[in-house]
Amino acid sequence: MxxxxxxxxxxxxxxxxxxxxLGQKACWVVLLNGEQRGTAFASxxxxxxxxxxxxxxxRLEQSDSLH
Structure with a gap:
């Protein structure tokens, strides 16, 4: 997959x-397959x-699964 x-x-x-x-009006998040992973970032x-x-x-996990 x-x-x-x-x-x-x-x-x-x-x-x-x-x-x-802290005055932040926006933040950024990382999504893995559409689901948030980890924390929100200020930048x-x-x-x-x-x-x-x-x-x-x-990439590492994919490479390991090929061997």
């Missing part, structure tokens, strides 16, 4: 309280780093 890793933005009431308390760059890590993990 091919896994899909995306970054999505959440705005307004979708932003966790802790980030809203898109942080979320993209997490996305890259998930993609690397998926």
């Amino acid at each position: 091919q896994n899909k890793v995306d970054v999505a933005v959440m705005i307004g009431s979708g932003v966790p309280h802790a980030l809203r308390a 898109r760059d942080e979320a993209e780093e997490c996305r890259a890590a998930w993609q690397a993990l998926m």
